[in-house]
Amino acid sequence: DTAVSQTPKYLVTQMGNDKSIKCEQNLGHDTMYWYKQDSKKFLKIMFSYNNKELIINETVPNRFSPKSPDKAHLNLHINSLELGDSAVYFCASSHPSGTYNEQFFGPGTRLTVL
Amino acid sequence: AQSVTQLDSQVPVFEEAPVELRCNYSSSVSVYLFWYVQYPNQGLQLLLKYLSGSTLVKGINGFEAEFNKSQTSFHLRKPSVHISDTAEYFCAVSLMNTGFQKLVFGTGTRLLVSP
Numbered sequence: 526d527t528a529v530s531q532t533p534k535y536l537v538t539q540m541g542n543d544k545s546i547k548c549e550q551n552l553g554h555d556t557m558y559w560y561k562q563d564s565k566k567f568l569k570i571m572f573s574y575n576n577k578e579l580i581i582n583e584t585v586p587n588r589f590s591p592k593s594p595d596k597a598h599l600n601l602h603i604n605s606l607e608l609g610d611s612a613v614y615f616c617a618s619s620h621p622s623g624t625y626n627e628q629f630f631g632p633g634t635r636l637t638v639l
Numbered sequence: 640a641q642s643v644t645q646l647d648s649q650v651p652v653f654e655e656a657p658v659e660l661r662c663n664y665s666s667s668v669s670v671y672l673f674w675y676v677q678y679p680n681q682g683l684q685l686l687l688k689y690l691s692g693s694t695l696v697k698g699i700n701g702f703e704a705e706f707n708k709s710q711t712s713f714h715l716r717k718p719s720v721h722i723s724d725t726a727e728y729f730c731a732v733s734l735m736n737t738g739f740q741k742l743v744f745g746t747g748t749r750l751l752v753s754p
Contacts, residue, residue: 529682556740566727568683568744581741615682619740628742630675630682 528552529631531616537637538606546601546634548616556580557599558617558628559591568615574599603636611638641666641732645745652752654722660715660748662730670732672713673742674704677727686728689713700724725752 529550538544550557558581559571573581577593588604603610616631644663652658664670671690675683687698694706704715713730730745 566747568729568747570741570743573741617683626740627685627688628740630684632682633680 529616529618529629531614531631531634533634534632535635535637537639539639540606540608542606543602543604544606544636545603546614546616546636548599548601548631550597550616550618550629550631552618552629554618554620554629555596556619557593557596558619559599559601560615560617560630562613562615562633564612572599572601606636606638608638611636641668641670641734641743643730643732643743643745645728645730645748647748648746649749649751652720652750654752654754655719657718658716658720658724658750660728660730660750662713662715662745664711664713664730664732666711666732666734668734670734671740672704672706673731673733674698674702674713674715675729675731675744676700677729677747679726683729686715720750720752722752722754724750726750 532547556575558573562568571585572591574593590602593599613633613635615633617628619628620626642665646661673688674686676686677683687696689696689706697703702717727747729747731742733740
């Protein structure tokens with residue numbers, strides 16, 4: 526059973542389009558994250574949700590809008606795609622607490638904007 | 640704000656040789672420290688973590704890391720590498736006692752193991 530899954534695995538689209546990436550976790554976690562990995566492999570957090578509430582929102586363009594319909598899902602919608610949005614997007618989940626709990630990562634979605 | 644520096648972008652090594660991947664961090668407050676591994680076309684997997692206690696931390700696949708507070712380092716080591724260890728390795732920090740974890744990653748080190 527896949528712990529954190531993402532769909533699609535690959536996404537190729539034209540500039541200006543709107544697209545969504547879906548993430549689901551079956552670990553019973555209540556915190557989920559989106560990370561962006563650029564072409565140089567640099568990983569940066571974009572958003573984090575806890576119990577469907579936004580708790581971390583880094584400096585991300587408004588064209589990116591996360592949506593959490595329930596604790597097991599965190600989707601990422603991107604409007605008006607730009608060339609610079611091309612990257613691998615990773616979803617992750619964890620339990621929050623005062624001490625650290627491991628973040629489990631999905632396999633990634635490779636987005637290519639033409 | 641905290642930051643992580645991985646000094647080597649790529650480390651080539653022969654099979655069965657020892658390896659050390661370097662990581663330095665900066666933070667004005669106490670942090671948790673981690674090493675993650677990313678195999679080709681896969682997500683990240685936790686190798687090991689330092690939360691508190693012994694400064695020598697053992698992880699999966701024979702890796703270990705040592706936390707050095709005075710040097711602000713958390714170098715990753717393995718005494719004898721295998722071809723299958725070829726991957727990208729990321730060092731990361733997270734602030735302690737914030738309730739919610741925000742990982743800040745280094746730029747990664749590609750370990751290339753050849754026969």
